[in-house]
Amino acid sequence: MASAVKQSPVSIIITDAQGNIEYSNPKFTQVTGYMANDVLGKNPRILKSGYSPAGFYKKLWKKITSGETWQGEFHNKKKDGTFFWESAVISPIKNPLGTVTHFLAVKEDISEKKESEKKMIDIIEEGQRQLGRDLHDGLGQELTGIAFMAKSLVQKVKKNLPDETKNIEMLVDHVNRSITQVKNISKGLYPANLEQDGLQTAIKSMAENVNQLYPVHCNFNFKNVKRLPDPASEIHLFRIAQEALNNTIKHARAKNVTINLSQIKNIVKLQIIDDGIGIGESMQKNKGLGLSIMKNRARLINATLDVRLNDQGGTLVECLLGLRKGI
Template sequence: MKKKAAPEDPSIAELQAALQASEQISSAIVETAVNAIITIDENCFIETVNSATERLFGYKREEMIGRNISMLMPQPYRSRHDRYVKNYLETGVKRIIGIGREAVAQRKDGSVFPIDLSVGEAVLPTGRRIFTGIIRDLTDRKELEDKLLHISEEEQARIGQDIHDDLCQQLAAIGCLAKVAQKNLAKSGCPEAENLAEIVQLVSKANTRARETSRGLMPVVLDSGGLMAALEELAESTARAYEIECDFRYDNPVQVADNKMSVQLFRISQEAVSNAVKHGQANRVDIHLARQSGNIVLTVRDNGVGIPDLASKGTGMGLLTMNHRAQMIGGTLKIEPRTGGGTQVICSVPAPAKNQ
C-alpha cells in the first residue's frame, strides 16, 4: 500500500509567496521609477534597464542589454570608462561609487545631454558583483541655470557701462575742476592749495578704481585684445588694488575666437583670483594660459593658506559658479592644494577647431 505524500510545509509556501511578492514589488518600483535605472556587471555589460532608460536614451531594452555601458557615453568618456572600473576593482579606491556627480550622456540619435549620476555597488550571495546607476536628466535645470547666468552677465555689463559712462565721467570732471581751483590757490599763495592738491590725487585714484571696477564688470574679453589682454589687465589691476604680486604668463599666444568661451574663462579667472586674495590671503597669484593636447588650459595658482575643506568640495557659491561656467563651455574644473602651500585652480576646455 502506497503512502500518501506529506503535505507541503505551509511555512515554506508562505515564504515563497512572500518572496515572489517582494520581487514583484521591487520590479514594479524600478520599472515605474521616473529616473533611469541601469545595472551592469564587473565587465561593464548592461544586465537590466527600466522603462525610463528607454525613454531617456531612445534605445529599446533589447538594444542595450548585453552591451557595454559605454554605449551611453560620448567621447572621450566612452573609451575611458572600462579603465576606470578596472582600476576600482584592482585598487578598491572609490571615485564615483557612492557619490552622486554630474556627468554627460549620449542618446541613440547622438545628442549629448547633462545628467546627475549616482552609482551603487552590491555583492550578491553568489559572490558576483553588480553596479547600479541611477540617472536623472539635467537638461531643463542646466538651461535655467544658463539663462540665469546670462541675465547676471547682462546686468553686470549694464552696471559696468553705467559706471564707465556716468560715474567715471563725473569723477573726471570733478578732478579737473579741483585741479584748476588748486592751481589758482597756489598762484595766490593760499595755504589751502596743498590740501586741495591731495583732494585732486584722491579723486584721480577713485576714478582709476571706478574704471577698473567697470572693466571687471563688463565682458572685456570681447574687446579687440581678446582673452589674453583681459587676463593681463586682470593681473595688473589686482596687483594695484591689493598691493600684491600678480602676473599673467603664457607659453605661446592662445587666441580664443569663441566669445562665450572667452567670457567664461575670464570670469573663472576673476573668481579664482578673488578667492586667492580674499579667502586664501595670498600675496602672490599667477595666472597661466596654455594650449595642451588639444585643450585650452587656464591655471590660477596662489601661495595663500588654502581653502577650507567644505569649500574644496564645492559648497561655496563662488566655487559652484566656477564649476558651472566650466561645464557651460564643455570643460572641467579642478581645485586642489599645492605641494608648497596655497591653492591652484585648473580649468581645461576642448579648444574649438579653429584654435587647434
Template sequence: MNLEFQSRSEEICAEAVEMPEESNDLLVNQNCLRAYGRAIAERNYTDAQLRKTLKELAEFKFALDESAIVVITDAKGIIRYANDKFCEISQYKREELIGKTHRLISSGYHSRDFFEDFWQSIQAGKVWKGEIKNKAKDGSYYWVNTTVVPFVNESGKPYQYLAIRFDITERKRAEEALQRSGLRARQQAEQLEAAMEKLKQTQAQLVQTEKMSGLGQLVAGVAHEINNPVSFIYGNLVHTREYIENLLHTINLYQRHYPNPLPEIKTALEDMELDFLREDLPKILESMEFGAERIREIVRSLQNFSRQQESQMKSVDIHEGIDSTLLILQNRLLSQRDRREIAILKDYGDLPPVQCYASQLNQVFLNILCNAIDALEEPALEDKKEPGAIAIRTELSPEGSAAGCDSACCLGLTEGNFVVISISDNGSGIPESARGRLFDPFFTTKPVGKGMGLGLAIAHQIVVQQHQGHLECISQLGRGTTFLISIPVSQQREKVKQ
C-alpha cells in the first residue's frame, strides 16, 4: 500500500472513530471497514481513469506518429526525440538525428531573418506555424508545413519544443510549376506584344517606302524576321496549355483526396487565389493564341504579297475553289444580331479545268468575299429593307472579250480562252475617290483595326503577276460593288514582249 492510499485510509478511519462516547467498539470497527472500502473504491476508480488516460495518450501518440512528422527538442533546439516519419523523410537514422540540431537538414533556402523571427516567437512561448524547405541526406529537398509548440515551466520559460510537420512537397512543386508556367505565359505575352509593336513599326516603315519595286523584297524580309519568333511562341503555346492543364488536374486530385486541408494550407490557397488562376489562365492562353494566330495571318499575307509560295501550277476546278472558300466563310454568312443571313447566289458556267496556283486563287476569292461581307455589315445598311446578298457568276470568254481587259493591261495573256469570275454585293458601294487606290498596299476604307489594307493588293498581284490576268472593280454608291477576275485557262510561261 502506497503512502497516499495509507494516508487517505487513516483520514477516513479517523473520521469514523470520532463518534459519540456512547458508540460501542463494534460500531467503530464497522465505520472503519466502510472507510477502508470507500478508499479502495476511490483508488480503483483513480487507477482505472489513469489507465484510460494513458491508453488514450498512447493512441493519440500512435495516430500522430502515423500521420505526421514529430520531433521534440530541448530549449537549445537539440533533438531529443524523432519519430519514424522524420527519419523516413530526412533519410537519416534516429541515432544520427538525436543530439543534433535542425541545421543538419537546413536547405539554405530561408534567410537568417526568417529563423531569427522563428526563434524569437517560440522562445517567447508562442506557437509558430509556417512552411519550411529542408534538405534530405541524399541532397534532395522537401517542404513541410510546420507547427512548433513550446512547453513552458512554472516561470513561463520553454524547456522543450514539440514540432509537428506534414509533407507538402508535391503541393509546393505543383505551385512552383504553376508559377513558372504563369511566368512563361507572361513572358510570351510580352514577346507577342513586342512582336506586334515591331510589326506596327514595320508597317509604318513600309508606308513611307516610295518605290514599289523594292516593296516586295522589304516585306519578305520583315515577314521572315517576324515569323521566326512568332512560330516559336505559337508552338510553345500548345505545350504550355498541356502543362497548365496537367498541373490544375494534379491540384484538383489533391483537393479531391484531401478535401479538408489544414488551416495553413487553406490560407495559402486563398492567398494565391487558386480559383482565379483556374479561371484566368485559360483566358490568358486563349488571348495569346488569338494574338499569335493574328500575327501569323499577317505574316502569311505579307509573304503572299512579296513572293510566290507554290512551286508549280495545276489544272483545277475553279468552282471547287470558290465553294471551299465559301465553306470557310460560312459562319460569317449566317444571321447576326444586327442583320439577316447573307444570301449566296451562284450562276456557274461550264468551265474547263484552269491552269493556276489554286491556293493563291482561293486567297483572292477569300479576300474579295470578305470585303463583300464587310460591306454588307456596315452600319449604314442597318435600315436597308433589302437583305444582303452576294452573287457569284462564272463564264468562259474568248480572248480579248474578258471583262475589263484591254490591250494595255492584258500584255502577257496567252492565246486562247479566259475564265471570268464576277463577285458582286448589294452593299453601299465604294466612293469614287477611293476606287483608284483600292489595289494599293496598306490602303483601306475600313475603320482602324478592321483591316490591314493588304487583301486587295495581294489579290491584284496574284491575278495580274502570277496568273497574267486582270482584276477590276466596278462600283456605284448605293447599289453595290462588283469585282471582275479574268485569268487565262492555260498559262504561257513567257510574257509577250512589249
C-alpha cells in the first residue's frame, strides 16, 4: 500500500463488493482501537453505535451499490466502547467493465468539532433561556404593574377629567398589547412547558400561538408520542420545529402548515410541511443561520434532517431520531 495511504491523517478502509474489509490503514487503528487483523474480512458495521435509524444504512448501501458516492456522518463505537463521530466519503471502485469490485471509505474523526458545535448551541440555548426568563419575569412584570396603575388611574380621573379618560384607556390597551408581545417573545425564547410537559404539549401550544398571531393555519398531529429519554433531544426537536415554522411564516407564503410528530418502534419522526412557494436548492444557501443551526441540532442528537420540496410543491422538513434500543 502506498505510504500516502499508510501515513494518511484520515482513516481509510477498502472493502470488497460485499462490504467485507480488505484493508484498513494505521489511522483507522489509531482512531478505533481495532488492529487491521481484527477487522479483516469483517463488515464495517462492527463500528455501529446503534443510534442511527435502520433506513440510514439501507440508503447508504443502495447509493454506493448503484455506483454513486455517498457522503455523510457516522456515529460510531470504538473497540473500547467509546462513541465517536466520523465524517465519511464512500466511493465505489469499478473495473473496466463498470462492475463495482470494491468500496473505498475515507473518514475523518470529527468528535472534537462536534463537541465545540454542541458547546456553541448550548450557549445559544442558555442565552435564550436566560433572556426569555428575564423578559417574562422582569419586563413582563414591570408592564403588568404599569397596566394595573393606569387602570386605577382611569377610575380616579373618570369623574373630574372625563376627556383624559379615553387617553388613559388607550394607554392601558397599549400596555396590555405589549404584555402579550413580551409573553409571546419569552415563550418562543424559553418554552417553559417543554421541560415540564414535554414536546407534544410545547409544540401544540406553539402551533396554537401561530394560529392566533399569523394568517397561516397551523395543524398538528401526534401519534404515540412519549417523553424522550434525553431532555436535550426534546429541546433540539422543539427548536427544529420552531425554526421550520418561523421559516414557513417568513418565507413560504403558505396557507397551511402541518406539524406531524410520531414514534414508531424506536424512531421518532418530526415533520413540518407547508403548502407555500417551496424551498429551492439555491435558497438553502441563503445567508440565514436557521437551516444550518437546525442541521447542527439534528446532528447533535444523531438525528437525520431533510429539507426538500414536497410532492405538492411546498416545503418539507423532516427529522428522524433513532432512540437506542432498550430505552
